Amino acid sequence: MHPRYHYAPAANWLSDPNGLVWQDGEWHMFYQYNPFGEEWGHMSWGHAVSPDLATWQELPVALAEEDQTMIFSGSAVIDHANSAGFGADAMVAIYTGARTDRLHQFQCLAASTDHGRTFAKFAGNPVLDRKMADFRDPSVFWHEPTRRWIMVVVLSDENRALLYSSPDLKSWSEMSEIPRDGAPGHLWECPFLVELPIEGSQETRWLFKVDVLSGAPGSGALYRVGTFDGVRFMPETGWQVADHGDEFYAAIGWTEPRDRMDRPTWIGWMGNHAVQKHLPPQGWRGAMSLPRRLSLRPDSGGFRLVQTVEPSCRTLFANAETITADEGCQPLASAALLGLPGNSEWSLALSDDAGRRLACTLAQGTLTVERTDPVTPQLDKRCAMRLTEDAPVEIWLDTGSIEVIAGRGADCLTLQHRLAGEAWALRGKGEVAVRYLAARA
């Protein structure tokens, strides 16, 4: 069953968000997409647009595999000053071309002058080529202080991220390397570098995030916080985990426009390459997380990333009802926003007729989510996070997923699930404030 309020395409495979950009009132989301099936392959850029980051409309494929070259992950910018010569305010996609006949990845451009409805691939592609098999996922942004474009891109297999700069998106010069000391795991993907506000101050710092395919804690999305002078990223913290679930991967952001607190928004793929193939076929595979506003909170180790669900998503939900899970088994509709205390102990279990279970427990300050699936045991998983404070725990449940946001955004845990049916049983201990999706006009 399709998610009720998370984005998923009508059919086929979806993975990484790509080319997140805003133009003239529309939030664009491109994404890794296979137009031909539910498995990874024929990678192209799917496309959806939203007026508010809460409701999405799917559009035709924006960039398709062609000439034995798949369209891998990347970003998009609005070239206001026409630096690249594709036209003032052209939407320019910067993506990785990945050959299907040999191991070769390189960076390419495509431009649109009709609000992303059609793109023309640049005749001079590739614009950046190191003749390597694993060189991908360019994330590009405009750096106003040095008035040039900056790209962060990975040499995946070497666990390295490089910074390049360009005056025109077409010619790129290597500047520096992101320090990688102490990073756990192997295979770097989907880097993201962004300036974030620090809560309660006028200061900012930069966040560097990279997804580690295997051997890293949590979902593999690791970050460090530091400064960026236009040339070099200088970390002030060690590596931390952006999401303690198993399935929040390849997140990137819309860096503009920002909200009143100067926060940009990011979104991640609620999946990963190891688990997706075990999900039972249902005509489509893969959904996005909710968009989350980003900021930094000072703590003893330096800074922590804070992720707050985009406020417009809350307006999808009606007023809260309170249910007492102690009264035995309660029915729960498949799309719900649950509110629980962060300063007491409780445990909730959702289950369906096939015996699938999703159990959330808060005990001794540690929140655990356990997924058990007797139909597909490869999906069995236990994820835990130590809460950084007593703040309320929000659980965003949808057909297919659970996102737990606690510690006022500092503690996040995202997992898919395959509970079946329209209603599940809720058993447990504790009072739960429940909101259901509001009827839409």
Ligand code: FRU
């Ligand atoms: C991450 C990733 C990227 C690559 C894309 C291909 O999920 O492996 O590194 O560009 O997916 O689909």
